[in-house]
Amino acid sequence: MNLWPSSVLFPLQWLLLVFTDSTIQPVSQLQPVIAINGLFPGPLINTTTNDYVHVNVFNNLDEPLLFTWNGIQQRLNSWQDGVSGTNCPILPGTNWTYVFQTKDQIGSFFYFPSINFQKAAGGFGPIRVNNRNVIAVPFAKPDDEFDLLIGDWSFDNYKVTRSLMTDPTIAFDSIPNIMLMNGKPPFGNPQGKAFESFTVTQGNVYRFRISNVGTTLSFNFRIQNHRMLLVETEGSYTNQTILDSLDVHVGQSYSVLVTANQVDADYFIVASPKLLNATEFSSLVGVGVLHYSNSVAQPVGPLPTGPDPFDINFSIDQAKSIRWNMTTGAARPNPQGTFNVTNVTISQTFILQNSEDVIKGSPHVVVNNVSYLTIDTPLKLADQLVNGSGVYQLDAFPVQSINLNASFGVSVVTGNHKGWIELVFKNNLEFIDSWHLDGFGFYVVGFGDGDWMAALRMTYNLFDPVVRSTVQVYPGGWTAVYAFLDNPGMWNLRSQLLKNWFLGQELYIRVHDNDPNPAKERPPPENLLFCGIFNKSASLLEHHHRP
Template sequence: MVWSIRFLVLLLACVLPALVESRVRHYKFNVVLRNKTKLCSSKPIVTVNGKFPGPTLYAREDDNVLVKVTNHVKYNVSIHWHGIRQLRTGWSDGPAYITQCPIPPGQSYVYNFTITGQRGTLLWHAHINWLRATVHGALVILPKRGVPYPFPAPHKEVNVVLGEWWKSDTETVINQALKSGIAPNVSDAHTINGHPGVVPNCSSEGGFTLPVESGKTYLLRIINAALNEELFFKIAGHNLTIVEVDATYVKPFKTDTIVIAPGQTTNALVTANQNSGKYMMAASPFMDSPIAVDNLTATATLHYTGTLASTPTTLTSPPPQNATQVANSFINSLKALNSNKFPAKVPLKIDHNLLFTVGLGINPCPSCKAGNGSRVVASVNNVTFVMPTTALLQAHFFNKSGVFTTDFPGNPPMAFNYSGGPPANSSLATTNGTRLYRLAYNSTVQLVLQDTGTIAPENHPIHLHGYNFFSVGRGVGNYNPKTDPKKFNLVDPVERNTANVPSGGWTAIRFIADNPGVWFMHCHLEVHTTWGLKMAFLVDNGKGPNQSLLPPPKDLPKC
């Protein structure tokens, strides 16, 4: 009896820490400057814990995560946990002046959130100015203990973080552009896990190497953390089996090339089933509009164990920059897994039927000499969003007037040939405002995002904070409300947090407004966000505390 009690005590001593660890995860993010050398030149960059990309945050479904972020740099800082639902915890969502005032230099803030009903690959990144160029990292949510993946278990899991690199300071790049009124300089290189790979005129530049064993299968958690560019990704001689996007499972399918927009994630299985050797991994830009991009391909190496370092690398040619068909083939292949365990709960009855145009415009700017007295702006339904000086969520919670209005238009101010040129007899100017669209708790929304060709048609990866949504339809040209809904996929549409709006086309999404708070929606091309292609939904509380926004934490930063 005594022995059995001792055994039980010993067993509990071993098990309880693991159980506690699976419920609460503590992280410390110190935002610091570090000198980094890329492209044979060095510069100081803002980092988390001195790393580029930053540290991976690991958690399990249902874990409570606490991240203490301490700001040791001269800039204000905030961190967004991209794709985390933040159910009733909007205070931890992170976009500066939307859900929180930023963390001032020398101060700290603890982001406190629970991961409910989510598992898969997401990312975290700075959400103020252009700091996310270097302040970003992977966010990996493992399934609950004992719950398998709905696909064969891989031999190993590897994060593949795609990014951009500027030789210049990125804050200087965007500030000079805003002063001039014209577009900022494009990046000087793309990166794979922080490395551009082989680049011209810089023999010292190394690349990321992924060691693999012949016959083994690997899960690649691919993340586009780039500021402004959608990217193709492929591996010479190897197919990728796609099993997840934006931390939602999809029906597996094989492809040799993926397209991934900033803010999006893709989980792909790759099997080392070729002859032993070295194989190029490539990340290259996708842009099917006449807009300047960084055309340098980032490279890395898939290296079979036992292969000599001197062995030539098997190369691959990236798709043409304007390979729309390659991009569409990938996007159109994405379908929700829609299994008994992971059903696609698509809203069928719609309360709010919205049409938002997204695109560019030109507003007067007398001081913008390079822009000839004008500046490029961006808008949603012709409203260029004006950032407030106090956080919208605080203004909402404390009923502070004068910060925002709730009259954001549910449709464009005028109908025209959206995907064509500018409307006839009309200026290219937009209106300015801090306008929100109000939703009742649990109301259902269908939102059609329509690209405009007012300046030039362009792809827009649109990210909605606080929610996943179903991408039920997509097309080229102008959305037709009479005929296009008949072609919607309401059975197994892919579930995402960042939508692909095609150049000169539209995307339809649906979601249920079951998360009270103020939720940012914006283009994840950072230049477009800076120019004003953003808005926010205000979702009211429901009935009772479980459907209501929690009060703000005591250490919430002040403006």
């Protein structure tokens, strides 16, 4: 066990993030990109467990903006979650400061815009949450760390794309154009002027924090002639497994250790799409370079081969093999494995099925035949001021059955505070989906094919399931997770595939505690924004209290 890095407990961090519409050339053509502080991707937020982080966001776009912290659990504080159900947007030409604590977390995460399809234009960046010096890390400190944000990318203007997706007269093509690594095109791409490269020294060990920041595609990641030691995913230390390649699904993050144990040369880093023919879609194979410091030669092909992209069984078997490390600590002094789910009592089960349908003449994605209707008034604000009345109806839509007809709805469901919930995601679409729950890490207990039924609980791994915040669901299959709802708030449950999310594949889980003690849930921030039916109605706070 190692104790690193050294840090003062609970310091304040202040960051200034200026969002601008920039016209840059990530590949061959100029296109609008959302840059942060002039950077694409945005700057690293490098913090430590239990830090208080202040992020002052200046919105210099021409439309409202919110952005969210993918996997940061916002303990007791969904006011800072940065999604439409919890926050009013930051209007053009204004700024707003997020304040949150990276409480009881370590690991690799990222941030991105959460509304208006803006993630398709960038606006994302990495987050590291380092351990406090009193908490042991289950591997030696690497010689260096690299953030590697990989994602599919489209050349189309994101504003045009979002308008086309609901146009019933257009067959929208959701296949992106290229795969970028840290905003750079693949090595050898004739349209690209730059590619991503990492310099290493022979004999040293490096930590790669890999995130899939794309909108659509899962990918398989590998490094030519190098093996990887998997050590962490989204804040959980995993059993340390040596891998030749790793599947990373949309919205997921991993840490792997790579030893520079080859001769001084350059080697290919590859991210190839799942469920697509890499020969036919060669631009969607992301390629970077691992450059040894003494190397004078370019990498020599061919690219390292990965698993058959259509081999779902490979991906499922690998997913099942990623287990929680039960012998190490995490962000707290007690080992993360001191608690398991072998004998928990489940108080709720949600069975959530996605599909595509046409509602009022436009294509949408539905959950149990309900497509989420985004409204102008944040649900959390309505909860605070009018107990939700007139804004949404709690538990109006089913979570274990399917509505007879597809419809729009503001779907908000009750989550039992301090109860265990079983979430079963069924994917009726032809691509790999990803589901994410804000505010929590969940235990990934099972994968299966076809329809889910209660008897399949016998196949669950309840001994050492990994804890994470985003999980993949394979085409025609199901994925089951357990979550302990100990974090009061209004929490977004969504598809991480941007088209699905934009077209309605989401809902909110309201985890409520009647006790107004701020130790259980923090009160609204002093800089709370108002919008919708409460536009510029700050005085309402003086006349209402938490229900």
